[in-house]
Amino acid sequence: MHGSFGNKSHPRRLALILRVAMRDMRGGLRGFGIFLACIALGVAAIAGVGSVASALSDGLGREGRAILGGDVAVALTQRPANDRERAFLAAQGTVSAIADLRAMAVAENGEAVLVELKAVDDAYPLVGELATTPPLARSAMLDEARGRFGALADPALLARLGIGVGGSLRIGELTVEVRAALDSEPDKIAAGIGFGPRLMVSDAALARAGLLQPGSIVRHSYRLLLPGGEADDGALVRFEERAKAAFPDDGWRVRDRLNAAPQLERNIGQFTQYLTLVGMTALLVGGVGVANAVRGFVDRRRVTMATLKAVGASGSLVVAIALAEVMLIAGLGILLGLATGAAMPFVAAWAGQGLLPLPIEARLAPGPLLAAALYGGLTALAFSLVPVGRAHDVPVAALFRDHVEAAQTPVRRRYRIAAIAAGALLVLVALALAHNPRVAAVFLLAAGLAFLLLRAVAAGLMRAARAMPPFGGPTGRLALASLHRPGALTPALVLSLGLGVTLVVTLALVDAGLRRELTRALPERAPAFFFLDVQAQDADAFGAYLNTVIPGAVVEKVPMIRGRIVSLKGIRAQDYTRPEEVAWVLEGDRGITFAESLPEGSRLVAGEWWPPGYAGPPLVSFDAEIARQLGLGVGDAVVVNVLGREVAVTVANLRTVEWRSLGINFVMVFSPNTFAGAPYTLLATLTEPAGADPARSLSLVRGVAARFPAVTSVRVRDVLEAVNDMVGQLAVAIAAASTVALAASALVLGGALAASHRARLYDAVILKTLGATRGRLLRAYLLEYGLVAGASAAVGFLAGSAAAVLIMTQVMRLPLTYQPAPALAAAAAAVIVAVALALAGTWRILAQKPAPYLRER
Structure with missing residues (x-):
C-alpha cells in the first residue's frame, strides 16, 4: 500500500487524489453550509452585477438609434444652426430639429410649475413612436387647430396643476391646449435628468411663445438618419470627419448611436464598480468563513487523514486530497453563485417592464460570469491553503487526539507562500478587471489594512486577557481563558464583527451627513429662489417687483452668458x-x-483682481480647485467660444468658492470688457428675510410668471427636496447592496461558532462534570462574547467613522458634519445581535448530557 501511494506519476497521482477526495465526500457536505453560502453569496453578487451591467450596455448599444433619436445628433447651445449648417446637415440625410429649455407652465387658475420644455418639428421622432393617452395621430398632437397649438404633458404635470386633457397652459406669451398625456418619448434617456416634468410643443409654438430672447438658455439639437446608417457604422465615422472639416470651431457637440448616452454609460460603469467592490467585500469577508469551515473540516477528517498517513500517504498527499475536496465544494458554491448571477438580468428585465426606461438586453454574459468564477476560486484557494496545510506535519497519533493540539501545529512555508501567491493573483485579477483600477487599488489596500488592523486587535485582546489578573471568580477566569486559549474564537469573531460594524457605521454616518447637509444646513442660508433668463432691460423692474411682493428680501443679479472652453x-x-x-x-x-x-x-488665493474700469487684454478668474486639477495657473492662456466667437483670455487669478452657500458664482468670471456688446441675460437670486410668509412665496411664482413670462423661476427648497429624495433612494440602494457584505459577516460569525462547536462541547462536558452549573457557564460565555463584541464594535466604530470622514471630506468634498448617534446605535445593534447569536448556539451545547461524551473518551 505504501508503494501505491508513494510512486505515482503526476497524472496517476492527480487521478488518485480526485478519486480518494470524491470517495471521502460520499459522506455528504456536513459542516460546509457556511462555506458554500460565503462563496455562493460573493460570486452571485459579482456575477449578477456584471451580468446586469452587461445587459444594460448591450441594451444601450442595441437601442442606441432609438435612444439618440437617429444615427447622429448635433447639439448647439444658445443658438440654432445657421443656413450653412442646416444645408450641410440636410445634405447628409433626414434631419429633425429639437429645442430644449426650461420654462414656466401656467394653468388657468394661476398655478405655475417649472417644466422641461421640448419643442420639436414635424419630422420628430425620426425613430420610435410617441406614446400618449389618448393615442393620437402625429398631426393631431401639436399642430395649430382652432387658433391654438397643441401640447403633450407629463401626467405628473397635469396632476400637479389639477388639469386634464383638453385643458390650457400658458408658456411665455402663448396659450396651448393639452391634447394628450405624454406616456413616453423614444429619446428620453439621451435627454438626461430634468428638474421638472416634460411639456412638448411644436417648434412653431415655441417661436410664438416669446421665450427665445437674446442670451436665453436653450439647447438646439439636430438628429439625423444617415442613408444606410443602421447597417454601416463606417458612415458614422465619415459623417464626423466631414462635420469636423466643415465646422471645426463652431461648437458642435456630435454624438452617434454607438455612444447615445455617454453619461449614463459612465454612471453604469461607476455604479458597477461600486457594486463589484461590495461583492469583493463579501468574498473577502466570506474568506474568513471559508478558513473557519476548512479548519473544522480538517478537524472532522482527522481520523481519515491519520488512516491515510498510517498506510503510507505522505503529508503533501494528505493535504492535496483535502484541498481537492475543499475546491470541489468551492466549485459547487461557485456554480450556485453563477446560476444566481446569470439569472439576475432576466429577473431585472422582467421586473423592470414598464418601470425602468432603460433597455435591458437579457442574456448570458460569459465575461462577467468568468470573472466571478475566477474571483470565487481564487478566494477559496487563498483562504483554504493555510488551514489545509496544517495537516502536513501532524503525527498520526496527534491526529487522533484533541483537535486543539492539531491547531497548534505550525504550517509549512510552502503553504503560506502558496496562499500569498493566490492572494496576490486575486489582487492582480481585481485590478485588471476593474472599471477604475485606481479605485480598486485603494479599496484593496483599505481591505488589507482592515484585515491587518483587526488581526492586530484580536492579538492584542488575547494578550491582554492572558496578562490580566483573575477577576469575578471562576466565571471571570473561565471567560478570560477562553479568550486566549489555543483554538480560541477571538480572531474570527473580531474580524467578522469588526468588518460588519465598520461597514454599518460608515453607511450610517455618510447617510446622516448627507441628509443634514442637504436638508438642514443649506436651506437656512441659501437663496429661496433662482430666476433664469431675466432680460437686461427688465432688470430694474424685476428687482422692484420682487421687493414689492416680499419686502426686505435680498435680491442679487449677475449677467450670465453660455460659453465653452x-x-x-x-x-x-x-x-x-x-x-x-x-x-x-x-x-x-x-x-x-x-x-x-x-x-x-x-476669496483670492493667487494673482490679483482687475481694477475698476479695466480696459486691457481680456482676463479670467478661475475656481482654484478646478484650476489645480486642470493644471492651470496665473498667466496661462485660455480660449472660450461665446455665441460662435472665439475669445482668447489670460488667467489673472485663482479664487476659492463657497459653493455650499448656493449664492451666485461661476467656475469662470471674466473681466467686463471681454464681452462688450454681447447679448446676455441676468441670473437673479432672492433670499427671504427671517419669518417670511410661505404664502407670499407661492404668490411670487405666480406673479413672476404673469408679469415676466420669459423668466424661469426655480424654487430652491423644491430642488433640495428632490435632491434629498434622490439621495435617500441612493442611500437605500447602497444599503441594500451592502447587505451582501453584512450577510457575509453574519455567515462568518456563524461559521466561527460552528467551527468551535466540538471544543465548546468538550469544555462544557468536563466543567459540568466538575460541578459547574449551566447558569455559571452561560455567564462565562456571555462575558467572553461581550468582551470580544465590545472590542470589535469599538474598533469598527472608529474605523467606520474614519472611513465616513474621508468619504465626506475627500470624495464628496463636503464639510465635516459628524453625527455619532446613528453610528453608535448601529454599532450597539451589531453587538447585541452578535452576542445573541453566540449565546443561542451556546445554549444548545449546555443542554447536552455529559455521560455519552465521557464514554467516548
Whole structure:
C-alpha cells in the first residue's frame, strides 16, 4: 500500500487524489453550509452585477438609434444652426430639429410649475413612436387647430396643476391646449435628468411663445438618419470627419448611436464598480468563513487523514486530497453563485417592464460570469491553503487526539507562500478587471489594512486577557481563558464583527451627513429662489417687483452668458489631459459671467483682481480647485467660444468658492470688457428675510410668471427636496447592496461558532462534570462574547467613522458634519445581535448530557 501511494506519476497521482477526495465526500457536505453560502453569496453578487451591467450596455448599444433619436445628433447651445449648417446637415440625410429649455407652465387658475420644455418639428421622432393617452395621430398632437397649438404633458404635470386633457397652459406669451398625456418619448434617456416634468410643443409654438430672447438658455439639437446608417457604422465615422472639416470651431457637440448616452454609460460603469467592490467585500469577508469551515473540516477528517498517513500517504498527499475536496465544494458554491448571477438580468428585465426606461438586453454574459468564477476560486484557494496545510506535519497519533493540539501545529512555508501567491493573483485579477483600477487599488489596500488592523486587535485582546489578573471568580477566569486559549474564537469573531460594524457605521454616518447637509444646513442660508433668463432691460423692474411682493428680501443679479472652453494653454479641449472629476468643465457649454469686483463668497488665493474700469487684454478668474486639477495657473492662456466667437483670455487669478452657500458664482468670471456688446441675460437670486410668509412665496411664482413670462423661476427648497429624495433612494440602494457584505459577516460569525462547536462541547462536558452549573457557564460565555463584541464594535466604530470622514471630506468634498448617534446605535445593534447569536448556539451545547461524551473518551 505504501508503494501505491508513494510512486505515482503526476497524472496517476492527480487521478488518485480526485478519486480518494470524491470517495471521502460520499459522506455528504456536513459542516460546509457556511462555506458554500460565503462563496455562493460573493460570486452571485459579482456575477449578477456584471451580468446586469452587461445587459444594460448591450441594451444601450442595441437601442442606441432609438435612444439618440437617429444615427447622429448635433447639439448647439444658445443658438440654432445657421443656413450653412442646416444645408450641410440636410445634405447628409433626414434631419429633425429639437429645442430644449426650461420654462414656466401656467394653468388657468394661476398655478405655475417649472417644466422641461421640448419643442420639436414635424419630422420628430425620426425613430420610435410617441406614446400618449389618448393615442393620437402625429398631426393631431401639436399642430395649430382652432387658433391654438397643441401640447403633450407629463401626467405628473397635469396632476400637479389639477388639469386634464383638453385643458390650457400658458408658456411665455402663448396659450396651448393639452391634447394628450405624454406616456413616453423614444429619446428620453439621451435627454438626461430634468428638474421638472416634460411639456412638448411644436417648434412653431415655441417661436410664438416669446421665450427665445437674446442670451436665453436653450439647447438646439439636430438628429439625423444617415442613408444606410443602421447597417454601416463606417458612415458614422465619415459623417464626423466631414462635420469636423466643415465646422471645426463652431461648437458642435456630435454624438452617434454607438455612444447615445455617454453619461449614463459612465454612471453604469461607476455604479458597477461600486457594486463589484461590495461583492469583493463579501468574498473577502466570506474568506474568513471559508478558513473557519476548512479548519473544522480538517478537524472532522482527522481520523481519515491519520488512516491515510498510517498506510503510507505522505503529508503533501494528505493535504492535496483535502484541498481537492475543499475546491470541489468551492466549485459547487461557485456554480450556485453563477446560476444566481446569470439569472439576475432576466429577473431585472422582467421586473423592470414598464418601470425602468432603460433597455435591458437579457442574456448570458460569459465575461462577467468568468470573472466571478475566477474571483470565487481564487478566494477559496487563498483562504483554504493555510488551514489545509496544517495537516502536513501532524503525527498520526496527534491526529487522533484533541483537535486543539492539531491547531497548534505550525504550517509549512510552502503553504503560506502558496496562499500569498493566490492572494496576490486575486489582487492582480481585481485590478485588471476593474472599471477604475485606481479605485480598486485603494479599496484593496483599505481591505488589507482592515484585515491587518483587526488581526492586530484580536492579538492584542488575547494578550491582554492572558496578562490580566483573575477577576469575578471562576466565571471571570473561565471567560478570560477562553479568550486566549489555543483554538480560541477571538480572531474570527473580531474580524467578522469588526468588518460588519465598520461597514454599518460608515453607511450610517455618510447617510446622516448627507441628509443634514442637504436638508438642514443649506436651506437656512441659501437663496429661496433662482430666476433664469431675466432680460437686461427688465432688470430694474424685476428687482422692484420682487421687493414689492416680499419686502426686505435680498435680491442679487449677475449677467450670465453660455460659453465653452475651446483650448487650454494652446491645447484643444478635446485633447487636453484632465481627471475624470473635472471632465465636465471641458464638455459642452458652461454658464459664465463677468464682474467688476470679486464675487461674494469668493476669496483670492493667487494673482490679483482687475481694477475698476479695466480696459486691457481680456482676463479670467478661475475656481482654484478646478484650476489645480486642470493644471492651470496665473498667466496661462485660455480660449472660450461665446455665441460662435472665439475669445482668447489670460488667467489673472485663482479664487476659492463657497459653493455650499448656493449664492451666485461661476467656475469662470471674466473681466467686463471681454464681452462688450454681447447679448446676455441676468441670473437673479432672492433670499427671504427671517419669518417670511410661505404664502407670499407661492404668490411670487405666480406673479413672476404673469408679469415676466420669459423668466424661469426655480424654487430652491423644491430642488433640495428632490435632491434629498434622490439621495435617500441612493442611500437605500447602497444599503441594500451592502447587505451582501453584512450577510457575509453574519455567515462568518456563524461559521466561527460552528467551527468551535466540538471544543465548546468538550469544555462544557468536563466543567459540568466538575460541578459547574449551566447558569455559571452561560455567564462565562456571555462575558467572553461581550468582551470580544465590545472590542470589535469599538474598533469598527472608529474605523467606520474614519472611513465616513474621508468619504465626506475627500470624495464628496463636503464639510465635516459628524453625527455619532446613528453610528453608535448601529454599532450597539451589531453587538447585541452578535452576542445573541453566540449565546443561542451556546445554549444548545449546555443542554447536552455529559455521560455519552465521557464514554467516548
